[in-house]
Amino acid sequence: MEKVLKRETASPRLLALTGLFAALGCVGTMVLQVPSPTGGYMNLGDAVVILGAWLLGPAYGAIAGGVGPAMADLLSGYAVYVPATLAIKAVMALTAAYLYRTFGKKGLLLSALAAEAPMVLGYWLFDGALAALSGGGSLGLCLMGSAAGIPSNLVQAAFGAAASTLLALALRRSSYAQKHFPSL
Numbered sequence: 545m546e547k548v549l550k551r552e553t554a555s556p557r558l559l560a561l562t563g564l565f566a567a568l569g570c571v572g573t574m575v576l577q578v579p580s581p582t583g584g585y586m587n588l589g590d591a592v593v594i595l596g597a598w599l600l601g602p603a604y605g606a607i608a609g610g611v612g613p614a615m616a617d618l619l620s621g622y623a624v625y626v627p628a629t630l631a632i633k634a635v636m637a638l639t640a641a642y643l644y645r646t647f648g649k650k651g652l653l654l655s656a657l658a659a660e661a662p663m664v665l666g667y668w669l670f671d672g673a674l675a676a677l678s679g680g681g682s683l684g685l686c687l688m689g690s691a692a693g694i695p696s697n698l699v700q701a702a703f704g705a706a707a708s709t710l711l712a713l714a715l716r717r718s719s720y721a722q723k724h725f726p727s728l
Contacts, residue, residue, distance in 0.1 A: 580693050584597065592609075
């Protein structure tokens with residue numbers, strides 16, 4: 545348990561990597577945006593959020609994972625999603641990092657898949673609440689309507705989990721990554 549709750553120190557290198565992963569998360573989210581039925585979009589950013597969580601740890605992974613995709617929403621004209629994305633992606637990163645630290649190197653895919661659950665659930669709830677607040681009817685009806693976005697979020701989740709896992713496996717073969725990220 546101590547290994548999971550180990551406190552991270554804010555070294556200049558870690559701060560720089562956090563900024564780099566935030567920027568990569570923004571670019572990964574913006575480079576390909578496929579509109580979803582509920583007004584959001586599918587993207588490649590989840591792979592970066594999860595990989596960053598594994599490499600940076602829970603705290604800094606959550607900062608990078610939340611800020612990068614939230615900035616992409618802001619820059620892409622989806623400002624209404626910024627607070628939700630910031631929170632949802634941060635929770636994704638926390639989940640991925642803690643589960644990876646708990647289960648070790650064999651928990652790569654499990655932690656990635658589990659990290660995607662808050663994304664699917666979070667956007668479903670946010671889209672339903674947004675519709676209800678916009679006068680779309682009762683919250684219950686709006687949640688039923690926002691369920692239309694679940695399949696596209698599941699596709700994004702599957703891709704994000706698979707891509708982050710494959711990227712991590714490839715990085716494990718790199719002597720540079722082994723030296724600088726021994727826990728990967």
